[in-house]
Amino acid sequence: MERAVEANRFLSIADRVINWSRKYSLWPMFFGLSCCFVEEAAAFTSRYDLARFGAEVLRPSPRQADLLIVSGTVFKKIAPVVLRLYEQMAEPKWVISMGSCSNSGGMYDVYSVVQGVDQIIPVDVYVPGCPPRPEALLEGLVMLQEKVCTERPSRKIFHLGGGSQGTERPVLEVGATKSEDPRGPGYEGVPIRGTSLLPGRLQWGSRSDIMWTPSARRMEFSDADLSLAAEVEERFAGRARRELHSSDMLTFEVDRGSVKDVLRFLKNEAKTKYKRLDDLTAIDESARRNRIWSEGMAEATSDVGAVCSFSKKERGRYPDFTVVYQLLSFDAARRVRIKSGLDAEGGAPVSTASVTDIWPSANWYEREVFDLFGIGFTGHPSLRRILMPEWWEGHPLRKDYPGRATEMAPYTFEDARKRQPLDALVVTALDAKAPAGEKEFLLNIGPHHVSTHGLLRCIAALSGEKIKSLDLEIGYHHRGTEKIGERQSWHQYIPYTDRNDYLAGSSLEFSYVTAVETVADIGVPERAQAVRVLLAELYRLSNHLVWLGTFAHDVGAMGPNFYTFVERERILDIIELITGGRLHAEFLRIGGLAADLPDGWKKAVDDLTAIFPRRLLEYEKLLRRNPIFLARTKGIGKISLEDAMDWGVSGPNLRACGLAWDLRKKMPYSGYDHYEFEVPTATEGDCYARYLVRVEEMRQSVRIIEQVARNMPSGRYVTDDYRYAIPRRGEMLQDIETLIHHFINVTRGMKIPVGEAYGATEVPRGEHGYYVVSDGLGSAYRMRVRGPGFANIQTLPLMATGESIADLISIIGSMDVILPDIDR
Amino acid sequence: MRPVAVGAMSPFHAGVFSLVVFTVLAMLFIASQLFLAAWLGEKKKSPEKSRPYECGIIPTGSARFRYPVPFYLVAIFFLIFDVEGAFILTWAAVYREMGFAGYAQMSFFIVLLLAGLFYIWKQGGLDWKEP
Ligand code: SF4
Numbered sequence: 001m002e003r004a005v006e007a008n009r010f011l012s013i014a015d016r017v018i019n020w021s022r023k024y025s026l027w028p029m030f031f032g033l034s035c036c037f038v039e040e041a042a043a044f045t046s047r048y049d050l051a052r053f054g055a056e057v058l059r060p061s062p063r064q065a066d067l068l069i070v071s072g073t074v075f076k077k078i079a080p081v082v083l084r085l086y087e088q089m090a091e092p093k094w095v096i097s098m099g100s101c102s103n104s105g106g107m108y109d110v111y112s113v114v115q116g117v118d119q120i121i122p123v124d125v126y127v128p129g130c131p132p133r134p135e136a137l138l139e140g141l142v143m144l145q146e147k148v149c150t151e152r153p154s155r156k157i158f159h160l161g162g163g164s165q166g167t168e169r170p171v172l173e174v175g176a177t178k179s180e181d182p183r184g185p186g187y188e189g190v191p192i193r194g195t196s197l198l199p200g201r202l203q204w205g206s207r208s209d210i211m212w213t214p215s216a217r218r219m220e221f222s223d224a225d226l227s228l229a230a231e232v233e234e235r236f237a238g239r240a241r242r243e244l245h246s247s248d249m250l251t252f253e254v255d256r257g258s259v260k261d262v263l264r265f266l267k268n269e270a271k272t273k274y275k276r277l278d279d280l281t282a283i284d285e286s287a288r289r290n291r292i293w294s295e296g297m298a299e300a301t302s303d304v305g306a307v308c309s310f311s312k313k314e315r316g317r318y319p320d321f322t323v324v325y326q327l328l329s330f331d332a333a334r335r336v337r338i339k340s341g342l343d344a345e346g347g348a349p350v351s352t353a354s355v356t357d358i359w360p361s362a363n364w365y366e367r368e369v370f371d372l373f374g375i376g377f378t379g380h381p382s383l384r385r386i387l388m389p390e391w392w393e394g395h396p397l398r399k400d401y402p403g404r405a406t407e408m409a410p411y412t413f414e415d416a417r418k419r420q421p422l423d424a425l426v427v428t429a430l431d432a433k434a435p436a437g438e439k440e441f442l443l444n445i446g447p448h449h450v451s452t453h454g455l456l457r458c459i460a461a462l463s464g465e466k467i468k469s470l471d472l473e474i475g476y477h478h479r480g481t482e483k484i485g486e487r488q489s490w491h492q493y494i495p496y497t498d499r500n501d502y503l504a505g506s507s508l509e510f511s512y513v514t515a516v517e518t519v520a521d522i523g524v525p526e527r528a529q530a531v532r533v534l535l536a537e538l539y540r541l542s543n544h545l546v547w548l549g550t551f552a553h554d555v556g557a558m559g560p561n562f563y564t565f566v567e568r569e570r571i572l573d574i575i576e577l578i579t580g581g582r583l584h585a586e587f588l589r590i591g592g593l594a595a596d597l598p599d600g601w602k603k604a605v606d607d608l609t610a611i612f613p614r615r616l617l618e619y620e621k622l623l624r625r626n627p628i629f630l631a632r633t634k635g636i637g638k639i640s641l642e643d644a645m646d647w648g649v650s651g652p653n654l655r656a657c658g659l660a661w662d663l664r665k666k667m668p669y670s671g672y673d674h675y676e677f678e679v680p681t682a683t684e685g686d687c688y689a690r691y692l693v694r695v696e697e698m699r700q701s702v703r704i705i706e707q708v709a710r711n712m713p714s715g716r717y718v719t720d721d722y723r724y725a726i727p728r729r730g731e732m733l734q735d736i737e738t739l740i741h742h743f744i745n746v747t748r749g750m751k752i753p754v755g756e757a758y759g760a761t762e763v764p765r766g767e768h769g770y771y772v773v774s775d776g777l778g779s780a781y782r783m784r785v786r787g788p789g790f791a792n793i794q795t796l797p798l799m800a801t802g803e804s805i806a807d808l809i810s811i812i813g814s815m816d817v818i819l820p821d822i823d824r
Numbered sequence: 825m826r827p828v829a830v831g832a833m834s835p836f837h838a839g840v841f842s843l844v845v846f847t848v849l850a851m852l853f854i855a856s857q858l859f860l861a862a863w864l865g866e867k868k869k870s871p872e873k874s875r876p877y878e879c880g881i882i883p884t885g886s887a888r889f890r891y892p893v894p895f896y897l898v899a900i901f902f903l904i905f906d907v908e909g910a911f912i913l914t915w916a917a918v919y920r921e922m923g924f925a926g927y928a929q930m931s932f933f934i935v936l937l938l939a940g941l942f943y944i945w946k947q948g949g950l951d952w953k954e955p
Contacts, residue, residue, distance in 0.1 A: 447879060457879070
C-alpha cells in the first residue's frame, strides 16, 4: 500500500515534468492545404511570433513533427495523403484542426471536399474561422498546451500499463458520432438552403420569373469585329454564324465538324491573328429552361409558361452540350468566342475533335472538360481525368450530378485508406512519356512539399540530379467552385471568388463583378471604381511580397522572408481598415462596394507609399547582386516568347519573356487608363527575368496607389440601380421601393437577364477571368473560372526538363503558383 | 588575445590513464542515451509508419540501385578538404609557439593538399559530369 502511493507520487511528479517539457516543445509540421495555411504561416512571422509559445520551427517532414495543424480544405483526393502523413509522424502526436473547412467542410459543402478532417484522423482542438486570424491559432495552441497538461504520460513511458498521451479521441463517423449537417444538429428534415436551387431540378415557378429586368447588354461591334465576322462567314459559309448580339465579344456558332478549321483559320490565316487560346470549356445545356419548354413542357405547365420572361424564339433550341473556345489576339487586343453545339446521338458518348495539334495548351483544358462533363475529344494524346481522382464516378458539372457532399455518401476512414493517388509509374505511362529507364528514378515532389507552394504533385524521372522528364498531377485542390457558382445567388458567390486565389483577395472579386456587370449592363460609380483599383493594387503588393519572401527562401536565402512579411502585415492592416477582412476581403459588390472608405484611410495609404519604395530597395539589396541568387536564377527555367504565347501563359510570367501584355493597359477597365504607370518587361524568360518583372511591378503598383489616393473621386460607392445592387442602408430606410429591393436582393437575390459574359482583370498572377452564363435566374447557369495558374503551370515540364532537381524548386518559386486557381 | 602568463595554468602531463577514463565515460554516456531512447520512446509500428516518406505518396520502385550522383563527388571532396581546415586553424592558433618548424611542417602539409587538389582537378573530378 505504502509503496503504491510512493510510486504514484513519483509518477505524478514525472507526469508534471514531462508535460511541462512537452507543452513548450511542440514541433508543428509544415503542412498546409489552402487559405488557412497562409494565416498559419503569418502566425510564425515576427508580428505574431508563435515561437513565444514554444512551437518554434515548422518541420518539413512528418518524422520530425509531433503536431499536425490541418489548415485548410480537406479534399477527397488529398485525404489519403493527410492520413498517411499523420501516421508517419513521431509519437506521441497531436492534431489541431484550423478553419471551418477542416472543422466541418465550411462553406465548401461540395462533391470534392471531406466534411471535416475528424472523419479521417482524430482532432484535439478545433480553431473556428474562415480563415481564423493568427491570434486565433495562438489561442488554439494554448488550448492544446492545456490539454497536454491533463495527460498522464509517465505510465506509458515506463511501460507500466495505463496512462495517456497524445491524441486519443476516436475518429468520428457520420451518422453515428457526428452530424454532417453544416447547420449543426437538430435540423434534420429541413432542406439546406439552396438545395432546391440547383438548375438540374426544374425551376418552374421560380420567383425570378416574376421579376422584370431589361435584356442583357448588347455591345456595339467595332468595324474590325464586323470585318472579321464577314471574313469568317464568307470562308465558312453555312458552317459558322455570328451571333447577332453579344454582351462582351464577337461570338460565332460553328458546326461541330468545322470547329477545328475555324480555329486554325483564326490562329494562322485571318487578317488579325488570334494567337492565344484563352480558355476552352463547356456548358451542359440540358437544364436550360426554354429548351425544356420547347420539348413539350409548355403545355404541361402552361401557368408557369405564362410568366416566363423569355420567349422560345429568342434563343432557339439548345443542344445537349456547348463547347466554348475563347481566343485572344495580342496585336488587336480583342477576343473572340467560338461555340459549338454537341448532341448525344443515340446514347453514344458525346465527343468532338481535339484541338491539341493547334494549341498544345488545349491538352489540359480538354482533359478538364472530359473530366467534368464527360465529353470526349478524338485525337487527344491522353484523355483521362485531371481534377477528379481516377476512381471517381460521374461528371460533376453535369446538371444531373449532385453538387453537395452532404448529398453523397460520406467520406470515411476506409476511403482514405483505399483511395490512394495513382502510382507515379502509372501516371508517367498514361502521359505517354518514355517509361523510366534503367538509370531513371521516379520521384514524387509534392503534393506535400514545402516548395510546391500548395498541393501540386510533380513526378520527376531523374537520372542523377537531372530531370529527364516531368509529369504533373493536379486536382488535389479541386474545390468545385464552378459547381458552387450554380447554386449560390449572384451576390453570395462573391466570397467564393476571394478563395479562388487566396493571396490576391479582392482582385478576384473584381473579375467576377466585372463579368456580372457586363451581362446586366450595370454602371459603377467612379468612386467605387477607384477603390476597386486601390484594393487590387494593395493586394498585388501583398501578394508579390509573399512571393518575394518565399521565392528567396526556395533558393536558399532565409533573410527576405522575415522582412517581407512585416510590410505585408502593414498592407493587410490597411486592407482591414477599409474592408474589415485580411485574406478574404469580400468587399466588392455588384455595382460598387459594400461600404464607403472609412476615416483615416488616406493617411494609412500615404504612410505606406511613403516608405514602401525604400523598403523595396532594401529587400532588393539582399538579392539582386547576391551571387548565389544569381547562379540559381539566371538562365534557369527558360521559356521562349512563342511558347509562352502558344501555351496561354499570362501575367508576369509572360511579360518576363518580353511581351508588354497587361490587361490594365491593353484592355483598360475601371479607369486604369487614367493612371500613369509602366508595364515592366524583361527579355530572358528565365527565373531571374520573372524576378525582375515582379519587383518592378511593385514599384508601379505603388505609383498607381499614390495616384488613386491623391485623386479619389467623391460620390456614391454603389450604383443606385437597385434592381441589381444591395441598397445603402440609409436609403433603404427612406422609401418603400428601396426597402423592397433590399429585401429581395439580400434574401433570394436578384435576377440577371439571360445572357453571358466574360470578365477578366489582371490579378497578381496573370489574367483571371469569369465566364458567367445566366439563364435568367437568381444564380448563374454556368460559372466558369479561368485561372491564370492552370495555363501557367502547364508549361512547367517545358521549363524544367533537362534542368537539375534543385532548379525545379527555383522554377516553381519563380512562377508564383497558387493551387486554387489551378484546380479551382 | 593576451598571452597566458607563465605559471597561470597547471603544467601539462600527458597520461594514458585519464584518456582511458575519458573514453570509458564517453562510451557509457552514449550507451545510456541509446538505451533510454530505446526504452522510453513510444513505439507504434504500422505499415504506413515504416514506409519511406515521399511527400505523402507511396514511393515507386526501389531506392536501392546504382544511381549516378555527380553532387556526391563534389560533396566528398568538400568534406575532405574541409576537415583539413581543422588542422590548419589549430595550427594558426599556436603559430608563434610552433616557430619555424611548425611553419615548415604546415607548408609541407598544405603543399601536399594542393597537389591532391590539382590531381583531382586534372582528373576532371571537379567538373560536373552529367550521367
Ligand atoms: S475557405 Fe479557406 S479560409 Fe475559409 S476555412 Fe476554408 S481554407 Fe480556411
